Amino acid sequence: MATQDKTKTLAPGITQTQINPYAMMLQQLDMVRELTDIPAGIWEILRRPEKSLEVSIPVTKDDGSVEVFTGYRVQYSSARGPCKGGIRFHPGVTLDEVKALAGWMTWKCAVVNIPYGGGKGGVICDPTRLTHGELERLTRRFTAAIFSLIGTRRDIPAPDVNTNSEIMNWIVDTAGLLSGEAVPGIVTGKSLEMGGALGRREATGRGIMFVTLSVLQRLGLDVTKTRIAVQGFGNVGSIAAQLLSKQGAKIVGLSDVSGAYHCPRGFDIDDVLRYVAGSPGHLLAGYNGHGVEEIKSPELLTLDVDVLVPAALEAQITAGNASGIRAKVIVEGANGPTTPEADLILGERDVMIVPDILSNAGGVVCSYFEWVQNIQCYPWEEDETNQRLGQIMQRSLNEVWSLAEKREISLRTAAFVLGVERVATAARLRGIFP
Numbered sequence: 001m002a003t004q005d006k007t008k009t010l011a012p013g014i015t016q017t018q019i020n021p022y023a024m025m026l027q028q029l030d031m032v033r034e035l036t037d038i039p040a041g042i043w044e045i046l047r048r049p050e051k052s053l054e055v056s057i058p059v060t061k062d063d064g065s066v067e068v069f070t071g072y073r074v075q076y077s078s079a080r081g082p083c084k085g086g087i088r089f090h091p092g093v094t095l096d097e098v099k100a101l102a103g104w105m106t107w108k109c110a111v112v113n114i115p116y117g118g119g120k121g122g123v124i125c126d127p128t129r130l131t132h133g134e135l136e137r138l139t140r141r142f143t144a145a146i147f148s149l150i151g152t153r154r155d156i157p158a159p160d161v162n163t164n165s166e167i168m169n170w171i172v173d174t175a176g177l178l179s180g181e182a183v184p185g186i187v188t189g190k191s192l193e194m195g196g197a198l199g200r201r202e203a204t205g206r207g208i209m210f211v212t213l214s215v216l217q218r219l220g221l222d223v224t225k226t227r228i229a230v231q232g233f234g235n236v237g238s239i240a241a242q243l244l245s246k247q248g249a250k251i252v253g254l255s256d257v258s259g260a261y262h263c264p265r266g267f268d269i270d271d272v273l274r275y276v277a278g279s280p281g282h283l284l285a286g287y288n289g290h291g292v293e294e295i296k297s298p299e300l301l302t303l304d305v306d307v308l309v310p311a312a313l314e315a316q317i318t319a320g321n322a323s324g325i326r327a328k329v330i331v332e333g334a335n336g337p338t339t340p341e342a343d344l345i346l347g348e349r350d351v352m353i354v355p356d357i358l359s360n361a362g363g364v365v366c367s368y369f370e371w372v373q374n375i376q377c378y379p380w381e382e383d384e385t386n387q388r389l390g391q392i393m394q395r396s397l398n399e400v401w402s403l404a405e406k407r408e409i410s411l412r413t414a415a416f417v418l419g420v421e422r423v424a425t426a427a428r429l430r431g432i433f434p
């Protein structure tokens, strides 16, 4: 397995400081161009989102004042099926970030071969500074603003950073009121009582667990002797940490926006989860379990571990810190956590990276199951969901791994080649209207 791609060079003129997520996603895409025989015209289609909508969202605050927020929904590609991807609420949201995330969703759905294109949404806001009522009004007004784009067969949102099942419930309710009929399949990640799927909340973390266990096995490493650091303790990082520790791995590093913690003997993850459930803002700040010491946040990424799971935001592993990373394997829980520059540095050092568009696909795979159940009005048992999720993750890892071995390329390059070729084939078969 090559961790390094001989063909990889950065696009000329792009330096680290200029990188924004969309430029990063395009760089990753352009790096695989010469490994495919996709015609030039189709390639140009793949480099642009189909549709980007920017909306203003006026919200009446609890004190009676009005604040106007900005939100986006980007449909990157519908070549393989309806667009699919989450909605994030974060102060750092930009149109370019949403475009990048919509692109990554497109390649991700193709890598795991589910019948979707890719999309993404975002609202520039800090949800910790909104009351519950303000958050609900923001969500409902945003839903109304993007209502012309979304739909069960058109574009299906889901949770992402700082959004959850309650927010998805408000979306499905608002969309139902606006359409005058029940539309459970218009959004995934809902509460069970609203048509959500058993296992959806844990699905991204579970997918990361499946992929990590399989990669450790392929590398001849014993999970019970594996030390893991997880950056980000939200829905993805916390569940991945919990499930991997249940498999016997030692979680020795944890962090979130409020701080980073090191526990060489291994965290008691259930204890951490109990603490976070009762802490202000559900953050790690102040956690002081047995043998736990607080460290500076950047140190989390360079801890002496076997596996690093970046499960926070984009561009965390950069040219600035890649040479300090000591993990043998990086399993990407976030979307776009590693910049292309860092990829090159880590490749030269033979660090294996399991790329986001494969490793964090468990969430959208389970969203697909939820959508299928909604369309058929026939819910599944949790065991069935988890078993099918495992099958799809395993099959996708096998496909990416075999391609990487055959062509002597990294797992990221192989995942991009596989995903992008599938999207290109669909785009070519459709032809160009008119």
Ligand code: GLU
Residues within 6 Å of the ligand: 084, 085, 086, 087, 156, 157, 158, 159, 160, 161, 188, 335, 360, 361, 363, 364, 365, 367
């Ligand atoms: N936000 C998740 C992702 O980035 C899930 C998207 C979905 O389920 O549609 O993959």
